[in-house]
Each structure stands twice: as structure tokens, then as C-alpha cells.
Amino acid sequence: MTERFSVTYHVRSDAGSIEVRAQGIAVEQSVEMPLAAIDEPAVLSDIVGQVEQIDDLGGGLFAVRIGLALATVGDDPGQLLNMLFGNTSLHEDVILRDVALPERFRVRADGTPTLRRRLGVPRRPFTGSALKPQGLSSERLADLAERLARGGLDFIKDDHGLADQAYSPFAVRVPLIAEAVARAVRSTGLLTRYIPSLTGDLEQMRARARIAVDCGLDCMMVAPMIAGFSAVAALTRGFPDVTFFAHPAMGGAARIAPELLIGRLFPALGCGAVIFPTYGGRFGYSPATCRELVANARPALAVPAGGITLNRVTELLDFYGPDTMLLIGGNLLLAQERITEESAAFVGAVARHGDT
Amino acid sequence: MTERFSVTYHVRSDAGSIEVRAQGIAVEQSVEMPLAAIDEPAVLSDIVGQVEQIDDLGGGLFAVRIGLALATVGDDPGQLLNMLFGNTSLHEDVILRDVALPERFRVRADGTPTLRRRLGVPRRPFTGSALKPQGLSSERLADLAERLARGGLDFIKDDHGLADQAYSPFAVRVPLIAEAVARAVRSTGLLTRYIPSLTGDLEQMRARARIAVDCGLDCMMVAPMIAGFSAVAALTRGFPDVTFFAHPAMGGAARIAPELLIGRLFPALGCGAVIFPTYGGRFGYSPATCRELVANARPALAVPAGGITLNRVTELLDFYGPDTMLLIGGNLLLAQERITEESAAFVGAVARHGDT
Numbered sequence: 001m002t003e004r005f006s007v008t009y010h011v012r013s014d015a016g017s018i019e020v021r022a023q024g025i026a027v028e029q030s031v032e033m034p035l036a037a038i039d040e041p042a043v044l045s046d047i048v049g050q051v052e053q054i055d056d057l058g059g060g061l062f063a064v065r066i067g068l069a070l071a072t073v074g075d076d077p078g079q080l081l082n083m084l085f086g087n088t089s090l091h092e093d094v095i096l097r098d099v100a101l102p103e104r105f106r107v108r109a110d111g112t113p114t115l116r117r118r119l120g121v122p123r124r125p126f127t128g129s130a131l132k133p134q135g136l137s138s139e140r141l142a143d144l145a146e147r148l149a150r151g152g153l154d155f156i157k158d159d160h161g162l163a164d165q166a167y168s169p170f171a172v173r174v175p176l177i178a179e180a181v182a183r184a185v186r187s188t189g190l191l192t193r194y195i196p197s198l199t200g201d202l203e204q205m206r207a208r209a210r211i212a213v214d215c216g217l218d219c220m221m222v223a224p225m226i227a228g229f230s231a232v233a234a235l236t237r238g239f240p241d242v243t244f245f246a247h248p249a250m251g252g253a254a255r256i257a258p259e260l261l262i263g264r265l266f267p268a269l270g271c272g273a274v275i276f277p278t279y280g281g282r283f284g285y286s287p288a289t290c291r292e293l294v295a296n297a298r299p300a301l302a303v304p305a306g307g308i309t310l311n312r313v314t315e316l317l318d319f320y321g322p323d324t325m326l327l328i329g330g331n332l333l334l335a336q337e338r339i340t341e342e343s344a345a346f347v348g349a350v351a352r353h354g355d356t
Numbered sequence: 357m358t359e360r361f362s363v364t365y366h367v368r369s370d371a372g373s374i375e376v377r378a379q380g381i382a383v384e385q386s387v388e389m390p391l392a393a394i395d396e397p398a399v400l401s402d403i404v405g406q407v408e409q410i411d412d413l414g415g416g417l418f419a420v421r422i423g424l425a426l427a428t429v430g431d432d433p434g435q436l437l438n439m440l441f442g443n444t445s446l447h448e449d450v451i452l453r454d455v456a457l458p459e460r461f462r463v464r465a466d467g468t469p470t471l472r473r474r475l476g477v478p479r480r481p482f483t484g485s486a487l488k489p490q491g492l493s494s495e496r497l498a499d500l501a502e503r504l505a506r507g508g509l510d511f512i513k514d515d516h517g518l519a520d521q522a523y524s525p526f527a528v529r530v531p532l533i534a535e536a537v538a539r540a541v542r543s544t545g546l547l548t549r550y551i552p553s554l555t556g557d558l559e560q561m562r563a564r565a566r567i568a569v570d571c572g573l574d575c576m577m578v579a580p581m582i583a584g585f586s587a588v589a590a591l592t593r594g595f596p597d598v599t600f601f602a603h604p605a606m607g608g609a610a611r612i613a614p615e616l617l618i619g620r621l622f623p624a625l626g627c628g629a630v631i632f633p634t635y636g637g638r639f640g641y642s643p644a645t646c647r648e649l650v651a652n653a654r655p656a657l658a659v660p661a662g663g664i665t666l667n668r669v670t671e672l673l674d675f676y677g678p679d680t681m682l683l684i685g686g687n688l689l690l691a692q693e694r695i696t697e698e699s700a701a702f703v704g705a706v707a708r709h710g711d712t
Contacts, residue, residue, distance in 0.1 A: 028638075031489030032517055033686035038489050040496070047491030071521055072490055076556050078582045079519040086516060086579070086605030090633055133387030133394050134428055135403030140396070160442060161388055163435040165427060200432050201586035202558040223442070226434045228584025230557040249442030277446055282384075330389035 002046035078230035111272025126325035128155035149184030151343020178215035236270025263296030278304035358402035434586035467628025482681035484511035505540030507699020592626025619652030634660035
């Protein structure tokens with residue numbers, strides 16, 4: 001008997017065609033050829049995908065559950081993604097909706113408890129902001145980081161647009177910002193973390209992670225849909241003491257359900273925290289999507305973001321609960337010269353929520 | 357003056373909102389924060405994206421052209437993708453439609469002329485097929501490769517599902533198949549190429565490429581949307597004598613126009629040949645999309661695929677012209693014990709087309 005794992009697709013189809021469509025996906029995501037041309041019985045029985053269930057969701061939408069053979073995936077997360085959705089991603093009427101991840105991909109960073117221990121924050125939600133705009137010099141970004149940190153934020157991350165640009169090269173920017181945050185920490189007594197963004201190929205990401213570790217940093221950010229699943233998994237394995245924050249850039253929400261992509265797959269790559277666009281912000285996820293995404297991702301730390309304003313702290317913490325880091329970027333930066341005070345107001349609002 | 361390059365998005369919107377939407381994308385893909393919070397004049401003038409043009413395409417669709425600052429990208433192709441579409445990919449009503457690639461990303465492998473020279477095929481289209489189903493042993497895949505090669509095909513590639521699975525590990529499979537094809541080549545006198553598929557992280561892909569080079573191979577396949585743009589660029593730079601075939605897996609056709617993703621971006625990573633789902637096959641690209649994709653990609657070799665049958669050779673070659681490799685996988689394999697003869701018929705049909 002071959003070991004299989006179940007993958008669920010949502011397919012737009014008419015009822016008369018759905019069985020053929022489902023069988024087509026099962027073949028496309030396994031042997032990718034006419035079954036009539038396969039003369040090896042073991043391939044037909046053990047390798048070809050099997051349609052396990054078809055549910056009519058109404059309105060011309062069907063949930064199709066297919067059992068894929070674990071043997072086709074091996075242990076490479078890139079190959080997992082390939083077998084989950086490689087060719088079928090090219091069909092516009094199919095969404096990859098859910099996966100019962102095989103055991104070997106279920107090892108996850110213990111994001112939330114690790115961060116609570118490191119920062120000495122046992123119960124309340126976390127606060128965070130982002131360093132931007134890109135185009136500022138490393139010195140100006142470091143100054144901004146220090147002012148945010150003096151407001152008492154838990155996390156200050158690189159904007160995901162910050163890479164290794166000439167105006168703030170990684171090797172210059174990261175040590176300066178780490179020092180600036182360390183100065184603020186000595187003054188506030190808090191354990192604020194700076195999260196630099198790692199970009200480039202695996203070698204470049206590793207070299208940058210080493211620079212960050214040398215600066216005493218233990219939190220970093222990476223965008224798995226840009227870096228590649230295999231690269232992120234290799235990176236997280238190589239730095240077991242670092243908590244990796246997954247950024248959703250290139251997440252192409254319409255084709256892989258974010259509940260799955262961000263909620264299940266990014267943590268399976270070893271990311272201990274997942275940043276995602278919250279409902280009610282600049283991007284269009286629904287409250288139901290956000291709720292399921294977060295439930296899937298835990299114990300990774302949930303990091304709702306994307307246009308959050310200070311007046312939504314209570315509402316969002318009521319919704320997400322305490323194992324959350326609220327990330328307010330642009331809307332905090334609007335305070336400009338009052339940035340430290342605005343950060344402190346943010347920190348205070350979150351702290352007060354914890355008291356209630 | 358900052359150097360900018362133009363990026364075109366297609367946006368679903370009503371006419372009254374399109375200017376605000378366009379400005380929103382320009383900000384999202386550059387500084388990602390309220391402009392009012394930026395106090396550095398150089399960032400406002402040189403870094404923030406600029407809306408250059410808005411065209412009403414009718415039916416609620418608009419083409420929005422935005423000038424992004426080259427300085428935000430640096431020279432990393434992953435960061436290029438990030439700045440082109442990172443966050444905006446999360447908006448379901450926006451498609452990344454085209455890019456005037458900056459000069460530094462315009463270096464391309466000279467795919468077609470290189471392959472013509474190597475295989476001694478000056479004018480006619482190329483032929484190819486794929487090794488599948490996965491689940492077969494390396495020995496059986498090698499046997500299949502030999503029989504296809506004896507039919508006179510130009511290229512025999514790994515199915516994109518073949519990675520490093522237990523039933524046909526890369527280090528076992530590739531030397532066996534390379535030997536089998538070499539045996540056929542000694543018999544046919546043709547210069548048939550075997551194209552193994554590289555998967556995994558950058559280190560694994562490099563190690564596998566070295567195995568393939570040691571087997572005398574000079575063509576390899578990679579899926580940039582799974583491997584990551586930065587990794588593919590590093591790989592192609594490291595093996596300048598290898599022609600890389602880009603596989604469209606995870607290409608998410610609906611969100612990045614395939615004319616751009618496969619036609620422009622994959623060649624910009626150093627891939628000398630691009631495989632894509634042709635019109636009239638299992639996937640839904642239109643003839644117009646295929647025509648533009650191929651025009652964009654050249655001099656990379658165009659490799660239409662995805663359910664091609666032998667009776668379409670004339671039609672497809674009339675459409676794509678001679679700088680093409682026709683890839684017939686599953687439909688050739690249906691011939692089973694007559695696979696060599698069917699391959700020869702395919703080769704003959706392509707050769708005859710060249711004579712007309």
C-alpha cells in the first residue's frame with residue numbers, strides 16, 4: 001500500500017463535467033500523461049493521484065479531494081509545491097484550497113512561545129512597526145528605528161522592499177539599525193527586536209543571516225514565494241535559533257487559498273511567524289479567511305498587517321487574541337516628529353487591552 | 357534625475373476610481389507608506405513610483421503604466437519580482453501585464469542559435485518528448501529514453517514531476533538516461549539531447565547540474581516560479597555553457613500575464629528555452645497570448661507543449677515557425693511498444709514541414 005496525503009482543490013465546473021475535471025487534476029498532479037499509456041501496474045496503483053471525494057459547494061463550485069502519493073514528493077518543499085499545484089496553477093478555474101500536510105512537513109518552529117520567552121512577554125499581544133520608506137540612508141533608517149524602539153515597540157522590521165539597494169546596503173544598514181535599537185533597549189529596559197529582511201539566493205540569504213546573527217539578532221524576515229520554498233526550508237534549518245517571519249509578497253491570493261499558503265505552508269517551511277494582510281485593511285482578505293489562517297498557523301505568531309490604524313487596536317485584538325503581533329507601519333510613520341510618542345500610545349493601547 | 361523603468365498593470369476599476377487606484381499601486385510598489393509621512397525630498401522625487409499613463413481598455417479594464425525607480429531593484433532578480441508585483445499580487449483585480457526590463461536584466465542566453473549549432477540543425481523546428489510516468493525505475497526511464505531517441509527526436513526531457521524521488525533518484529537516473537541516449541545517438545548519428553530536471557535549493561540544483569555536466573549533458577530544465585528567481589539567475593550564471601529550459605510550473609497564469617512571465621522574465625534569468633502551454637491544448641492560453649509570448653522570448657527557443665498531438669504538427673509549425681521545439685509527451689507515449697516508430701513519424705512530420 002502506498003502512503004497518500006489529501007489535497008483539496010476548489011474547481012469551477014458544471015455538475016456534468018466535475019468527475020472528469022477531478023480525474024484530470026488527479027492525473028495532472030501525478031503522472032501527467034494518459035493512463036492508457038502506463039503499462040506498469042505499480043504506477044497505476046501507487047503513483048497516480050486518486051479522486052477521494054467531490055463535494056458540490058453550490059453556485060458552480062466544487063471541492064475536489066485528491067489523494068497524492070507521498071513518494072512523488074520526497075522531502076523537498078519545492079517539490080511538494082510542484083506536486084500540489086505546479087501545472088494545475090495554470091488552470092484559471094482551480095484554487096488550491098487545503099492540504100493534509102504529510103508528517104515530514106509538519107515540523108514547525110515554535111514561534112509564539114519562543115518569542116514570548118525571548119522578549120519576556122508572557123501574555124499580552126506584541127506590537128511592531130516597519131522601517132520605511134526605502135530610499136532613506138541606513139543612518140536615517142537607524143534613527144527611525146531608535147525612535148520607534150524608544151516608544152516601546154516589541155518588533156521593528158525592515159520594510160519588505162528593503163533588500164540590498166545602494167542607498168541602504170544590507171551590510172551597512174543592519175549593523176547600524178541593530179546598534180540603534182540596542183541603544184534604545186538600554187534606555188527602555190525592554191527587549192525590542194529588530195527584524196531585517198533577507199533577500200537574494202540561498203547563499204546571499206545565508207551570508208546576510210550570518211551578518212544579522214553577528215549583530216546579535218535572532219529574528220529575520222523572508223518572502224517564501226520570492227525566495228523559493230526549498231531555499232527557505234534550507235535557510236530555517238541552517239539557523240535553528242532564529243525565528244523567521246514569513247512575508248506574503250507574491251502570495252497571489254487568488255490562486256492558492258491564503259489560509260493554506262500563509263497559514264499552513266509557510267510555517268511548514270520553518271517560519272515561526274506569519275505576516276498577512278488583515279481584513280479591513282488595504283487588502284481584501286475576509287474575517288473568515290483571517291480566522292482560519294491564524295488557526296492554521298499557530299503556534300507560529302500571527303502578524304496581521306496592511307494598513308492597520310491605532311484606533312483599531314481593540315477590535316483587532318478582540319478578534320485575533322493575545323498570540324498576535326499587531327504591525328502598524330505607514331500609519332505610525334504619519335506621526336513624523338511625534339513618532340516615539342505615537343509608538344508609545346500604540347504600546348499603551350495594546351498593554352491596556354491585555355489588562356481588560 | 358533618477359533612472360526609471362515602466363511597468364504596466366491591468367486593473368479592473370470604474371473610471372471614477374482609476375486615478376486613485378493607479379496612484380495606490382505606484383505607492384505600494386515603491387515606498388509602501390503614506391506620502392504625507394515622507395519628509396525626505398529625494399525619496400519623494402526619486403524613489404516613489406510615478407503614474408505615467410492610464411489607458412481605458414473598455415469594459416472596466418484599465419492599463420496603468422507606472423515608472424519605478426531602478427534604484428529600488430538593485431541587480432537581484434528576486435527583488436525585481438518583489439518590486440514588480442510583491443504586494444500588489446495580493447489584489448485580485450490587478451494583473452502584472454508588462455515590463456520594460458531594465459538593461460541589467462536584459463542579458464539573455466542565446467538559446468535558439470546555440471541549440472541549432474550544437475545539434476547541427478540549421479533551420480527546421482526541433483522535436484522533443486518527456487520521460488514519464490514518474491514512479492518508473494531509473495532503468496525503465498532510461499529504456500524509454502533510448503527508444504524515443506532511436507526515433508530520432510532532438511530532445512528528451514524529464515517530466516517536470518521527476519525530482520529526486522526514491523524510485524528514480526537524480527544521481528542514479530541521470531547517468532543511466534544519459535548513457536541510454538548516448539547509445540541511441542551512436543546508432544542514429546543524430547545529436548539528441550537529454551534534458552534532466554533540476555529541483556531543490558540552490559546548492560542541490562548546483563550539485564545536480566554538476567552531475568549532469570559530468571554525464572556530458574548541456575541542456576537542463578528548471579521551474580523558476582518554484583526555484584525562485586534569484587536561485588535560477590545564480591544557477592544560469594554558474595553554468596554558462598548549459599542551455600536552461602524554463603518550465604512554467606506554478607506560473608499562476610491569471611495574475612502575471614504569461615507573455616511577460618514566460619516570454620520576458622524567464623529569459624531574463626538566463627534561460628535559453630521556454631516551455632509553455634500552447635493554445636488548443638490542455639491549458640487555456642489564447643493564440644494571441646502564445647504569439648506575443650514567443651515574440652518576447654526570442655532568441656530563447658520557443659517550446660510549445662501541453663497536450664500536443666501528432667496531427668497538429670503542421671498547424672503548430674505554421675503558427676510558431678521554425679525556431680521552435682515541438683514537445684509531445686503523453687500523446688507520444690500512448691504508442692507504447694511502437695514508441696520508436698511513433699517518434700520517427702513525429703520527426704518525419706517535422707522534417708517534411710521544413711521541406712515545404
